[in-house]
Amino acid sequence: MKAINLATLLLSLTFITIDAAPAPRSLVHTIPLQKHRFSDKYSVKQKFALEKQYVISKFSQGSNEPTEPLTDIQNDIGYTGPIVIGGQDFTVIFDTGSSDLWVPAVGCDSGACKDDHLFDPSKSKTFKKIGKEFEITYGSGAVSGVTGADDLSISDAKVTGQIFGLATFLTDSFTDAGFDGILGMGFDSLEEIKTKTPVENLIAQKVITDPVFGFFLGREEDGTGDKSELTLGGVDETKFKGDLKFNTVVDTPSYWQIKLDDIKFGEKSLGVGAPSVIIDTGTTLVFASTDAFTKVNELIPGATYDPENDVYTIPCDTKSVVSFVFGGVSYDINPKDLVFKDESSGICYSAIFDGGDFWVVGDTFLKNVYTAFDLGKTAVGFAPLA
Numbered sequence: 001m002k003a004i005n006l007a008t009l010l011l012s013l014t015f016i017t018i019d020a021a022p023a024p025r026s027l028v029h030t031i032p033l034q035k036h037r038f039s040d041k042y043s044v045k046q047k048f049a050l051e052k053q054y055v056i057s058k059f060s061q062g063s064n065e066p067t068e069p070l071t072d073i074q075n076d077i078g079y080t081g082p083i084v085i086g087g088q089d090f091t092v093i094f095d096t097g098s099s100d101l102w103v104p105a106v107g108c109d110s111g112a113c114k115d116d117h118l119f120d121p122s123k124s125k126t127f128k129k130i131g132k133e134f135e136i137t138y139g140s141g142a143v144s145g146v147t148g149a150d151d152l153s154i155s156d157a158k159v160t161g162q163i164f165g166l167a168t169f170l171t172d173s174f175t176d177a178g179f180d181g182i183l184g185m186g187f188d189s190l191e192e193i194k195t196k197t198p199v200e201n202l203i204a205q206k207v208i209t210d211p212v213f214g215f216f217l218g219r220e221e222d223g224t225g226d227k228s229e230l231t232l233g234g235v236d237e238t239k240f241k242g243d244l245k246f247n248t249v250v251d252t253p254s255y256w257q258i259k260l261d262d263i264k265f266g267e268k269s270l271g272v273g274a275p276s277v278i279i280d281t282g283t284t285l286v287f288a289s290t291d292a293f294t295k296v297n298e299l300i301p302g303a304t305y306d307p308e309n310d311v312y313t314i315p316c317d318t319k320s321v322v323s324f325v326f327g328g329v330s331y332d333i334n335p336k337d338l339v340f341k342d343e344s345s346g347i348c349y350s351a352i353f354d355g356g357d358f359w360v361v362g363d364t365f366l367k368n369v370y371t372a373f374d375l376g377k378t379a380v381g382f383a384p385l386a
Helices: 044-060 198-204 290-298
Strands: 015-017 029-036 067-073 078-085 088-095 101-104 128-137 142-154 157-170 181-184 212-216 229-232 245-248 257-260 262-265 274-279 286-288 304-306 311-313 322-326 329-333 339-341 348-350 352-354 369-374 379-384
Touching: 029 088, 088 101, 101 142, 128 157, 142 198, 157 198, 245 257, 257 322, 262 290, 286 290, 290 352, 311 352, 329 379
Parallel strands: 029 067, 088 181, 101 157, 286 352
Antiparallel strands: 015 245, 029 078, 029 229, 067 078, 067 229, 078 088, 078 142, 101 181, 128 142, 142 157, 212 229, 212 369, 245 379, 257 274, 262 322, 304 311, 311 348, 322 329, 339 348, 369 379
16 A cells, blocks of 8 residues: 655645635535444543544555535544445445545455445446455554445435445454445545545536535534534535635645644644644544644643543543634634543543644544535635534
8 A cells, every 4th residue: 555654745835715606506415414423342542542543544544515414423523424325325424534435345244344234236227346456444444345336326416437445344443333434535646446536526427516515513512413514516604604714735635634824722822833734524533743732732721641541631621722723814622622521431531632743633623613625726615603
């Protein structure tokens, strides 16, 4: 598998404002999302280890407007939504940090497949066998199988002949995952399967005319988790206020990576920005450089470093406000999202983790903004929530 040196991703950013006229309603599709939950089989230590291992591996390897509701998973662990392939229903994570589409298939005898929906080629009149072998590694787990092509529906947006992976092997880490497969929404340079991504096919087949998709990620604690959604072919203007402020993707497009100007604690600037951070809807937490991880967490009143897990415990009722500055605009993280609570012990941890020498900005931040991804402009936009 081709490796990417993340240090080479740290380049420059241009800040731009894009006037995004809404696409005709018939070309905008909305997908409701639901929350994805960690299996209770994992201890909090294992959860932290799996999340960190997953993120580091995921981003250390490389070329590896309808609206859809998303499902919010346990304390906003992640968000999933429905798709249909060859007339068969699946639940997937819509993941901007990867680019491949795969679902488990008939013939998978891995324990992780026992509760999943399995794609059955014999039940689809539109399925075409390709048979190219693939393997994708996600840090704590891996999937492998062969490729095929079939019609894909995301809400009422339909792609014909989408090439995807039929996974016949899943490692045990996918057991009780709460989703069947993954639909990557990154750039095609990341793909292991080497084909057009579903979003690229939506554009190429003129299912959507505006090459933009947007996410609203709700919060379980305040009852907005079931209002989470993905919009294809535009954005949902009812979910945000003001204008979307776009930041161009740095370097050759692969990940959705943009410049972070700074992090603020209250009104205090910490001077810990980064030339490149990855914006990933498929990551629960924020992974920051070790310097930023330490500086931010040590300012939280009552924070204590836990060396065993390389995390900070913090008061569950913290009122601390951490802000990320993109393109000169400061976006606050709600104190509720700064807290990652282990329900079994009642202990609360900071949701800003140690990423070593790289950055991934996940749902801890993204729950606080409306996020738009523009393939035409290769830019990521944020706006305050309505």
